[in-house]
Amino acid sequence: MLEPWGADSSTSYEPVADDSARVLILARDALSQGRIGDASAAVDSVGRDDVPAEVRAGLALIGLVARLARGDVRGAAPYSRELTGLTRERGRVAALAWYGLAELAAARAQTDLAITAFEHVDEEQSTGRDHPWLPWRSGVARLIAGRGEIATANALVEKELAEARSSDSPYAVAYALRTLAAVAPTSDRIGLLEDALDTLAGVGAARLEAQIRTDLAGWLMLLQPAEKARSVELLRSAEAYSRREDLGPLLSRVRWLLERLGEHADGELPGRLAELSAAERRVAQRVVTGKRNREIAEELGVSVKSVEWHVSHILRKLSITSRGELADALAQPRQQR
Structure with missing residues (x-):
């Protein structure tokens, strides 16, 4: 997911007396700095029934991106409904709306729908010169690269990178470099990501930096x-940030990499968690936070039956009979026989 403006973006909304516009500024800054919880709370603190369409679109987009950053696809749905209605507007408002819908479609693996929505962003932005930074090219590039259209993806990102450099926005440059690393020849990827990290130095964009480190x-x-x-050091930094902001998708990826490096995830549940397989640990960690099987399945990208199977094995392996006992069981050391 993306932050739609960037920590240092020159595109901003003028402070006005309207509370919703002030909240938009606060939410936008929080999101771009990687304070996902603060951004989400700010959006939800203000009503959006009688506010200007552009402010409403901005707030709904931030709310949606913040939810997706936490892996909460279901929680993003109400914002998507708001944005769908705003696609009837033109220019900046419609661009913001289509961008949010594209991100949600991408999160749902609806590739064709996401590409179409990203292309609508381009159409709406072409109607005027004054528009917020919405890196739709990165979105399309990642999707079509997955289909093997590497040359086209690379050309899109190179154009985005050129525009980012001309706007003198370190955040936008770092974002484009990260995307370019995803579609560039393998031999170039480490250098591109190191350049992205160097570009972000001092910007204060914690989420983007954690993604690049990962x-x-x-x-x-x-x-x-x-x-x-060095890999472990990079991952520990990203892990601490993603755990603090409760960014499930990023945290899961960080911990998966740590496991491949033979490292234990810092801050995991103590005690008998080590008795579980990696897949079982991922399920158990979500069960103890109160998530339902369907929510866990959506977050991990598996079937509900798979989650049910893991839960059954976890309970049997730990000799407990209910989900409610799981947190206590995991906190206890293995009993020596």
Whole structure:
């Protein structure tokens, strides 16, 4: 997911007397700085029934992106309904709306729908010169690269990177470099991600930085295994941030990489968690937070039956009979026989 403006964006809304416009500024800044919880809380603190369409679109988009950052696809749905109605507007408002709908479609793996929505962003932005930074090209590039259209994806990101450099926005440049690393030849990826991190130095964009650190650690693990210590350091930083902001998708990816490096995830549930397999641990960690099987399945990208199977095995392995006992069981050390 993306932050739609960037920590240092020159595009902003003028402070006005209207409370919703002030909240938009606060929410936008929180999102771009990686304070996802604060951004979500700000959006939900103000009503949006009688506010200007552009402010309403901005708030709904931020709310949607914040929910998706936490893996809460269901929670993003109300914002998507708001944005759907705003696609009837033109220019900036419609661009914001289509961008949000594209991100939600991508999160749901609805590739064709996401690409179409991203292209609508381009159409709406072409109607005027004054528009917020919405990196729709990165969105399309990642989707079509997955289909093997590497040359087209690369061309899209190169254009986005050129525009970002001309706007003198380190955030936008770092974002484009991260996307370029995802579609560039393998030999170029580490260098591009290192450039992205250098570009972000001092910007204060915690989420984007954590995402880049995670990407870089993954490629170091594959291409430069002797750099294990650096990979772990990068992942520990990303892990601490994503755990603090409760960013389930990013945290799951960080911990998956740590497991591949033979490292235990910092801050995991103590005690008998080590008795579970990696898949069982991922399910158990979500069960103890109160998530239902369907929510866990959506977050992990597996079937509900698969989650049910894991829960059954977890309970049997730990010799307990209910989900409610799970947190206490995991906190206890293994009993020596």
